[in-house]
Amino acid sequence: MTGRGRKPDTQVTHLGRDARRFEGAVNPPAYRVSTVLTESLDDYEDPRRRYRRDVMTYGRYGTPTSRALEDAIAELDGGHGTVAVSSGLGAIAKTLLGLLQAGDHLLMVDTVYLPSRRFCDRHLARMGIETTYYDPMIGARIADLIRPNTRVVFLESPGSSTFEVQDVPAIAAAAREAGAVTVIDNTWATPLYFRPIEHGVDVAIQSATKYIGGHADLMMGLITAVEVLEPQVRRAVYELGDVVGSEEVYLALRGLRTLSVRLARHQETGLRLARWLQERPEVERVLHPALPGHPGHELWRRDFDGATGLFGVVLAEPYPREAVKAMIEGMELFGIGSSWGGYESLMIATYPEALRTATRWQAPDPALRIHAGLEDPEDLIADLETGFERLHRAAGD
Ligand SMILES: *Cc1c(COP(=O)(O)O)cnc(C)c1O
Numbered sequence: 001m002t003g004r005g006r007k008p009d010t011q012v013t014h015l016g017r018d019a020r021r022f023e024g025a026v027n028p029p030a031y032r033v034s035t036v037l038t039e040s041l042d043d044y045e046d047p048r049r050r051y052r053r054d055v056m057t058y059g060r061y062g063t064p065t066s067r068a069l070e071d072a073i074a075e076l077d078g079g080h081g082t083v084a085v086s087s088g089l090g091a092i093a094k095t096l097l098g099l100l101q102a103g104d105h106l107l108m109v110d111t112v113y114l115p116s117r118r119f120c121d122r123h124l125a126r127m128g129i130e131t132t133y134y135d136p137m138i139g140a141r142i143a144d145l146i147r148p149n150t151r152v153v154f155l156e157s158p159g160s161s162t163f164e165v166q167d168v169p170a171i172a173a174a175a176r177e178a179g180a181v182t183v184i185d186n187t188w189a190t191p192l193y194f195r196p197i198e199h200g201v202d203v204a205i206q207s208a209t210k211y212i213g214g215h216a217d218l219m220m221g222l223i224t225a226v227e228v229l230e231p232q233v234r235r236a237v238y239e240l241g242d243v244v245g246s247e248e249v250y251l252a253l254r255g256l257r258t259l260s261v262r263l264a265r266h267q268e269t270g271l272r273l274a275r276w277l278q279e280r281p282e283v284e285r286v287l288h289p290a291l292p293g294h295p296g297h298e299l300w301r302r303d304f305d306g307a308t309g310l311f312g313v314v315l316a317e318p319y320p321r322e323a324v325k326a327m328i329e330g331m332e333l334f335g336i337g338s339s340w341g342g343y344e345s346l347m348i349a350t351y352p353e354a355l356r357t358a359t360r361w362q363a364p365d366p367a368l369r370i371h372a373g374l375e376d377p378e379d380l381i382a383d384l385e386t387g388f389e390r391l392h393r394a395a396g397d
Contacts, residue, residue, distance in 0.1 A: 009260045012248055016072030016253065021064070030250040031056075031063035051238060053081075053386035059075050059144040059245045069184070069253050069292045070222075076191040077204050079224035084249060085242045088166070088187060088207020089115050091221025093123070095183055096152065098228070098236025102128035104151040109166065110358040111136045111159025113185060119357075133358035137295060139167040143174040144276045150178065157194075158296065161350045161369060162361065163312055165296025168303060172200030181229065187211075187341075192263055200224050203233065208339025211308060212254040214262055215343075218248045222340045262343070262374065266309030268388035269380065270372035276381055277313055284363065287312030309372035312350065317394050324349055326394035327387045328368075333375055334383060345373035345380060393397050 006014075022028055037361040048058050056063055062070070065332045073081040085091045096119070100106060108120055108145045110133040120131040134145055136159045146153070153175040157166035172182045183203040184196045190211050206212070208220035224235045260305050267290075274288040285293075289300040289310035300307070315324075328336060334347035349366035372380065 011076055012073075012192070012259050016068035018068075023061045025244065027250075027253065028065050028068045030246040031065045031374075032246055033063050034059040040213055044182045051234070060241070061084050061238060063246055063249075065179055065246045065249045065253070066244065067248050069256070073191070073222050074224055076195075077193050077195045077224035078191075079110075079204060080227040081152045081234065082224040083219060083223055083237050084244045084252075085223065086244050086248075087219045088185075088209055088221040089113075089119070090242055091205045091207070092116050092185060093119050093242055094237050094242055096154075097204060097231055097240060098355060099181055099183070099203075100127075101151075102122065103149060104115065104129050105147050106131045106134050107145055107153040107158050107180075109136050109154060109159060109267070110134060110356045111162055111164055112154065112156050113160045113187075114355055116185065117155070118153075125332060133356070135359050136164040136166050138171070140170040140174050142171045144177065145179065146178040146180055150180045151222070153180050153182050153262070154184070155182065155196075156187075156298075158188055158289050161312060161352045161355055161367065163188075163289055163294070165203065165289050165294075165300045165304075167200045167296075167299050168196060168201060169252070172196075172202075176200065188308055189304060189306075190238050190259065190308065192260055193306045193340055196234075197224065197226060199303060202229055205348045207341075208255075209253050209339060211263060211266075211292045212252050212255050212259060213341065213380065215251075216339065216344065218251045218255075220248050220252055221245050234323035236351055239313040239352075258260050261291050263306065263308055265309050266372055269374070269377045270307060270309040270311055270370075272377045273370065273380060273384065274311055274374050277384070280388065282391060284314045284316045284318055297324070308341075311370060311372075312352075313368040313370060314363045315367065316364075319391060321366070323391050323395035324366055324368075327391040330390045331387055332383050333373075333380055334370070334387075342371075343374045344371075345375055346371040350356060 011141050070082040108131050121217050155166050175182045182201045184201045187207045203225045206222050208222050274286045277283050278286050279370045290307040334345045348369050350369045352361040
């Protein structure tokens with residue numbers, strides 16, 4: 001079944017399904033496969049079998065289960081093809097390894113997810129690939145930083161922890177003009193709320209661990225590329241030995257079916273909490289792309305179709321760590337933990353100044369990072385209210 005040309009709600013319901021192939025079953029089954037047998041030695045040795053996607057050749061090169069997910073995501077992303085890998089970070093690392101070689105230069109957004117930064121600083125550096133970090137708000141001025149050996153410009157919009165929205169079309173156009181490839185981490189928006197390839201980006205990556213999984217029970221990354229780059233990226237993933245297990249793929253497909261209804265609710269509750277927090281005396285500002293005045297808000301309005309449930313909060317003063325600890329640890333509905341995009345609300349402290357090197361962050365540390373889950377928003381607000389009471393009490397106010 002196809003969703004081609006249809007609206008996202010219809011697409012997430014129908015893409016990647018072919019009931020006739022599976023004796024009428026609505027969902028493609030989880031194929032548990034390593035060895036795939038052939039009828040003859042000639043077939044086995046046929047070089048045209050290598051990396052084929054329309055038939056199974058070996059578990060590492062995909063199954064009907066992974067193809068169902070990959071084809072659905074390729075369509076949603078508007079790319080030529082998608083490859084599923086074992087984590088979001090794995091998707092970022094393998095894409096960069098597939099595109100870069102010794103002597104190349106990488107332009108990396110300064111607000112990038114910290115483990116992506118570590119990969120560049122520790123591993124790409126070791127291989128003779130230089131990384132320069134750039135201001136997320138740079139826009140078309142990225143052209144000034146592009147060198148003859150700049151092969152990749154990497155974006156993440158909105159940025160991790162501080163949520164600046166980038167001028168993706170301007171950066172993509174400048175990179176293309178200079179002969180560089182653009183890669184974006186689109187985990188926050190998912191293809192339902194932002195489709196980077198339509199805005200000129202070459203490779204769109206997302207951590208399916210977050211909203212596509214949606215239930216805090218799987219790890220996966222998805223890489224979608226335009227036609228000229230897809231074979232290179234897919235080959236890198238296959239030859240670096242990455243593969244995602246069928247049970248994970250099955251869960252991701254299951255999560256995909258409800259993505260649009262979940263996101264609508266994450267959006268609504270996230271905005272509700274953000275607006276409530278904005279009015280609080282303990283809050284200096286809320287870092288949420290959908291709020292007027294937020295860096296890149298106008299770009300968000302221009303390019304995105306929605307906002308998901310993750311945002312930041314800058315407190316009005318540098319509250320002692322003990323006070324912030326008392327607030328967060330006493331929350332009844334917000335869990336403390338990495339990741340986000342599941343059905344449950346989360347709250348952690350973040351230290352944005354320590355996460356950037358090319359730009360400054362001037363605001364009291366720590367900030368808060370909140371994921372608005374699918375609970376009733378009134379209950380979440382009541383929990384936040386008592387959280388602020390603990391903050392004051394522990395701060396000795
Ligand atoms: C979580 C996250 C990743 C990494 O994804 P994993 O599946 O945890 O490896 C990458 N980018 C962003 C923006 C993330 O939030």
